Ligand SMILES: NC(=O)C1=CN([C@@H]2O[C@H](COP(=O)(O)OP(=O)(O)OC[C@H]3O[C@@H](n4cnc5c(N)ncnc54)[C@H](OP(=O)(O)O)[C@@H]3O)[C@@H](O)[C@H]2O)C=CC1
């Protein structure tokens with residue numbers, strides 16, 4: 001059995017890591033850390049997780065001794081914790097934005113803070129694109145929730161030089177904002193409502209650009225909306241074609257790119273991907289494949305922000321780091337309805 005630790009285990013993604021790792025056949029969770037709940041049994045904070053026998057501790061990173069450590073901590077905090085874990089010889093999967101950027105200047109611009117660990121470089125942890133690099137990594141930077149669905153649903157378009165402009169519109173569930181309440185997530189402010197936010201300046205735009213821009217200088221824009229669901233991200237992307245292509249050819253390109261991918265499911269013709277179908281699962285459902293008379297391609301994707309958008313993908317990355325089958329412990333379908 002491989003030993004793993006979850007740092008920041010009292011939060012939403014930490015709780016999801018715990019829920020799924022406790023059912024993983026090849027790992028044992030030996031440590032769950034929290035600063036505020038030192039000494040508290042896991043089920044007092046995550047009431048759905050019973051009989052794990054685990055108690056939160058406030059161990060410092062260098063006191064841990066595991067094969068893989070997950071840092072489910074906010075950006076800014078991770079870059080203080082990760083170097084200690086790496087120095088102590090552990091492999092790390094970081095769920096924050098701290099190590100996702102190839103150029104830390106881009107991070108500093110979009111996150112509005114200095115990056116204090118320019119030495120350690122993460123591999124961008126999107127297995128469907130970077131599996132071979134992840135295998136050799138010491139530090140995996142798990143992608144952001146919006147970027148996961150947005151990149152996967154547009155990547156075949158840019159890889160095949162089909163488009164030069166992508167406009168991405170996403171709807172997210174409220175758990176994306178983490179465990180701490182705020183006026184933005186207060187029930188009367190979100191229920192019966194759709195709230196666009198950071199409409200042209202969300203930091204995930206830079207992460208999506210990083211991954212999609214490189215091909216033919218594709219321009220990418222992104223606008224998120226908060227909707228009154230707990231989990232899930234639905235993304236609609238509108239791309240402008242620069243080559244003539246039929247919807248059938250478009251579908252074939254996606255089938256060729258993703259045919260062997262366990263976690264990517266391409267919808268049948270006319271079938272709309274439903275948010276509820278992926279709730280609780282590590283699957284991405286991709287649909288759309290439509291081209292209108294103006295030459296606009298419409299692609300759709302759905303993920304669970306806490307699973308494929310965070311903790312499930314982090315476990316997928318751990319499986320790759322440990323040389324295990326990528327889908328181990330992650331095969332369950334979603335919770336529809
Ligand atoms: N929620 C989501 O859908 C997604 C989240 N992410 C990213 O994953 C990370 C965790 O997110 P999420 O679980 O939602 O966040 P939460 O706010 O729910 O939990 C984060 C946990 O980290 C701990 N923490 C906070 N500050 C520090 C610190 N300075 N040092 C050490 N520990 C700290 C807290 O535990 P305690 O106070 O008990 O120590 C807290 O419970 C973030 O970087 C987030 O951006 C990525 C993709 C999706």
Ligand SMILES: CC(=O)N[C@@H](CCC(=O)OP(=O)(O)O)C(=O)O
Pocket residue numbers: 075095096097143144145172173174175176177178204224226
């Ligand atoms: C609903 C909501 O607030 N969502 C968050 C998603 C943040 C996240 O998970 O991404 P990082 O890991 O890049 O911080 C947001 O829009 O900031």
